[in-house]
Amino acid sequence: MDKTPQTEPRQSWTFSREVNAEIRRAAATGIYDIRGGGAKRRVPHFDDLLFLGASMSRYPLEGYREKCDTSVTLGTRFAKKPIELKIPITIAGMSFGALSGQAKEALGRGATMAGTSTTTGDGGMTEEERGHSEKLVYQYLPSRYGMNLHDLRRADAIEIVVGQGAKPGGGGMLLGQKITERVAGMRDLPQGIDQRSACRHPDWTGPDDLEIKILELREITGWQVPIYIKVGGARPYYDTALAVKAGADVVVLDGMQGGTAATQDVFIEHVGQPTLACIRPAVQALQDLGMHREVQLVVSGGIRSGADVAKALALGADAVAIGTAALVALGDNDPKWEAEYQALGTTHGAYDDWHEGRDPAGITTQHPELGARLDPVAAGRRLRNYLNVMTLECQTLARACGKSHVLNLEPEDLCALTMEAAAMAKVPLAGTDWYPGKPGF
Amino acid sequence: MQSLDMAATDLREVNATLQAQAAQTNQTEWVIENPRGSHAVAVGLDAPIHVTVKGSTGYYCAGMNAQATVHVQGSVGPGVAENMMSGEVIIDGDASQYAGATGHGGLLNIKGNASSRCGISMKGIDIVVHGNIGHMSAFMAQKGNLVVLGDAGDALGDSLYEARLFVRGSVKSLGADCIEKEMRPEHLEILADLLTRAGADATPEEFRRYGSARKLYNFNIDHIDEY
Numbered sequence: 001m002d003k004t005p006q007t008e009p010r011q012s013w014t015f016s017r018e019v020n021a022e023i024r025r026a027a028a029t030g031i032y033d034i035r036g037g038g039a040k041r042r043v044p045h046f047d048d049l050l051f052l053g054a055s056m057s058r059y060p061l062e063g064y065r066e067k068c069d070t071s072v073t074l075g076t077r078f079a080k081k082p083i084e085l086k087i088p089i090t091i092a093g094m095s096f097g098a099l100s101g102q103a104k105e106a107l108g109r110g111a112t113m114a115g116t117s118t119t120t121g122d123g124g125m126t127e128e129e130r131g132h133s134e135k136l137v138y139q140y141l142p143s144r145y146g147m148n149l150h151d152l153r154r155a156d157a158i159e160i161v162v163g164q165g166a167k168p169g170g171g172g173m174l175l176g177q178k179i180t181e182r183v184a185g186m187r188d189l190p191q192g193i194d195q196r197s198a199c200r201h202p203d204w205t206g207p208d209d210l211e212i213k214i215l216e217l218r219e220i221t222g223w224q225v226p227i228y229i230k231v232g233g234a235r236p237y238y239d240t241a242l243a244v245k246a247g248a249d250v251v252v253l254d255g256m257q258g259g260t261a262a263t264q265d266v267f268i269e270h271v272g273q274p275t276l277a278c279i280r281p282a283v284q285a286l287q288d289l290g291m292h293r294e295v296q297l298v299v300s301g302g303i304r305s306g307a308d309v310a311k312a313l314a315l316g317a318d319a320v321a322i323g324t325a326a327l328v329a330l331g332d333n334d335p336k337w338e339a340e341y342q343a344l345g346t347t348h349g350a351y352d353d354w355h356e357g358r359d360p361a362g363i364t365t366q367h368p369e370l371g372a373r374l375d376p377v378a379a380g381r382r383l384r385n386y387l388n389v390m391t392l393e394c395q396t397l398a399r400a401c402g403k404s405h406v407l408n409l410e411p412e413d414l415c416a417l418t419m420e421a422a423a424m425a426k427v428p429l430a431g432t433d434w435y436p437g438k439p440g441f
Numbered sequence: 442m443q444s445l446d447m448a449a450t451d452l453r454e455v456n457a458t459l460q461a462q463a464a465q466t467n468q469t470e471w472v473i474e475n476p477r478g479s480h481a482v483a484v485g486l487d488a489p490i491h492v493t494v495k496g497s498t499g500y501y502c503a504g505m506n507a508q509a510t511v512h513v514q515g516s517v518g519p520g521v522a523e524n525m526m527s528g529e530v531i532i533d534g535d536a537s538q539y540a541g542a543t544g545h546g547g548l549l550n551i552k553g554n555a556s557s558r559c560g561i562s563m564k565g566i567d568i569v570v571h572g573n574i575g576h577m578s579a580f581m582a583q584k585g586n587l588v589v590l591g592d593a594g595d596a597l598g599d600s601l602y603e604a605r606l607f608v609r610g611s612v613k614s615l616g617a618d619c620i621e622k623e624m625r626p627e628h629l630e631i632l633a634d635l636l637t638r639a640g641a642d643a644t645p646e647e648f649r650r651y652g653s654a655r656k657l658y659n660f661n662i663d664h665i666d667e668y
Contacts, residue, residue: 030662144543144562149487149505149526176659188545188564188583189602193658196600198581202561203520203539209500212480213520216501219456220485 037352038259048421075226086115092323095121100371108132110383142198165258168232171199255301262355275301283316306393314409569639
């Protein structure tokens, strides 16, 4: 007898297997999921933009022969010693504590060989990174862990962190297993406790106060070095305008794909705006204040290639910063550690429990044996190579658009593949001269 | 005695002059006249000099001080001696919010009252307040000693780490994970030393000690009501 046809088992879109797994995990543990890695949901991104290239009305520059400058100067507004970079790609702030000493050294080595800057993080400045970073940006964070006069005066720039793309409005937590004797000593905390990074600064509460805080920092450092303000991608127009008002030399704008900060998954996936959506409002704020190119804009959050760099610059940024991509270049999530990723219940490419300190690649850990897996010299060389490739890619695209400097890229060089990207980037949808919200339509 | 008159000298020159003093300088006595509420006065000093400020100042007076003694003959705005490393800062009048915030070392001696969040995130500094302190003082305080001869406001020591809090008067309320603790001989000794150094007219036995219950040091879902 024929079997009666049955309905195919159907998974719910609302209650997918992934959603149900998270419900079961929450029910079993009673705590939300904490992770790094930035937003994993698909959001409009630089992939949704294309360069138009040269044609009848524009002529290109010859690849490898005609010069396409990549140098960028950050901090020209007030600082006596602005930061001169050979390439428009910097290394974002990541803490010693979250990262191993070897990883911090490798970041310094790679950045220095490529002619760019690297950045400290929560927890203070280590000798590894100061010694191997020709240009080091010292983050001034709410927790002020490890903050001291000596290190402040040997920084090449100061970055006041108001927010991060992974968690605008949120603080951080470094779990006890990463609070080794050295990390605890730098942070003036007992070893092994969960260390909280505050969500807001302890001694100022708004842009008017921040203006005075910046005055203090400039007075302490003799007005020598640039002062950056880093904000998460929340309200980019107003945040940028207020940062300029407060006296920033540089605004660092970190979209929601910014991923090196560990926090609650619900925070990462549900707070903040995609990087692509943040750039044009920030540039508009600078232009409205007559400060575009005078106060430099550094964009971060999901930058992976020279194409991403070129598109960010074309939308008006002066430089970009990379975090997650730099860690991958060092060796993070490398398939060669697959057996160990499997043992941790994950797989290469998906490993994001960076806060737990069990990183097989030896990067996001304080475990001595794991940390020793990363050779800072070889890893630094990989980062240098990667930065060079990104720069070459960016130059290739800029030359194709006829630009002799990567900062000459402009929105008119771009079109968008989707309505969302067109609206966010304010560049025409491919095949049209229109984008949502364009005046006159 | 060297004098810097802020009626005629701008802030940059005042700070640059004081910051330029070397550890072995013979010019150890300085006076700042007419501070007129200026912000960031005498910040980033790093030499064993003595600076007297004749009047009240604005935000961040003596910020990040190291080695120097800064004596303000007036009141100070928010963030006095923030992130102080060492040395001594003396305030004859009152201090606004965040006094001694994140300080790593040295002694902050406030002869009047201090407003809210006094000693927030302190990391080793000693603070003596001869009057009262405002709410949320010693929030997330990590190391060092906070001594209050008067009363403390709401939520004292919220989310406290290892800092020691000594209060002679009343405490309006304690913050999360902050409890009263036994005053042992070693604490009386610490307190006696601080009271002597601050020139305070009090005896250690008059104070009560508060510290961390250490229940929130590692996340525990059973303490959810405290989060």
